[in-house]
Amino acid sequence: MAPTIVIVGAGVSGLTSALLLSKSIKGCDLTIVAKHMPGDYDIEYASPWAGANFEPRNKDMEVEGQLGLFDLEPWFKDLFDDYRELNKDELLPGTDSGCGFTSVCINTAIYLPWLLGQCRKAGVVFKRGVLKNIKEAKTLSHTGRPADIIINTTGLGARKLGGVEDTALAPIRAQIVLVRNELPTMLSVSGTEDEPADLIYTMQRAAGGGTILGGTYDMNNWESAPDPNIALRIMKRVVEARPDIANGKGVAGLDVIRHGVGLRPYRHGGVRIEDEKLDESTWIVHNYGHAGWGYQGSYGCAERVVELVDKIRAQAKSKL
16 A cells, blocks of 8 residues: 655755655655745745755855865766866866866756645645644545655754754755846856855746855854845855956946845754654655755755655565
8 A cells, every 4th residue: 555645845856756756656645734825935944045056065064164075086077078177267266176067957946836846746736734743644645544654844943853863964045146237158157255054056047047156154054134235245246256257347347136045954963864754654755955056966865765655665564
């Protein structure tokens, strides 16, 4: 018999887990329960704020910086057919070295609703809900039956969610400026001459989604309101690095859509993807703590969720 599954959380991890489970297990009843859904913008809901680009890494970003990304002989150079070292005349002022390669950037405002639509097409049911304890999910299936398996994709919310309360989680605050100006080249620079948490990066979203100007990587900062001083520093750094984005007019040449703040769900020790027994008849599969790589890791992590669910089902069958 196919299992009854309740997924808690409707960010990119929850939606992708639901989609792959729906494809892998025929006839399973899948319900997503979440406080925030695609289309919402809230500091608690990290997925809409993400740059959602591909940035190579062999382990999660350390708090001290993007270790390994800016080595003169980076480990990832063989991943790309068009990887190359930048010439000196291509480097930004003040930089010592650089590289270029073809990458990808997702427009989250389009992609999250698309994922939701794919899940609904596969029969996944969506419900709004706020949980105080993970065990409440057992009673929230749209079928009315108790859940056999709960998938916990609550991100930073797992820090306070009863029954989980993972103190290894911490926010890494990201402040960005979204502008209408176009800059097709994605830019990422290690460090600035401003504050230690300040970064330089740009990402143009597809289909008219605007260009993200960043940013910050501020550990343990929960502040939800954009800081106007940080915003000004972000814009100044970008127009100094790439004057063409504003047609040489400086900050005044930027057409701002909105200022945004998101909290990356960082987890000391790395992402948590594992199974845990809730009671005699219900298991939990955790999938959270992806920090700043939730989109690029979403399918790989969801595939691991499917593997864990398959393992739980196999164990249940062996006891019959």
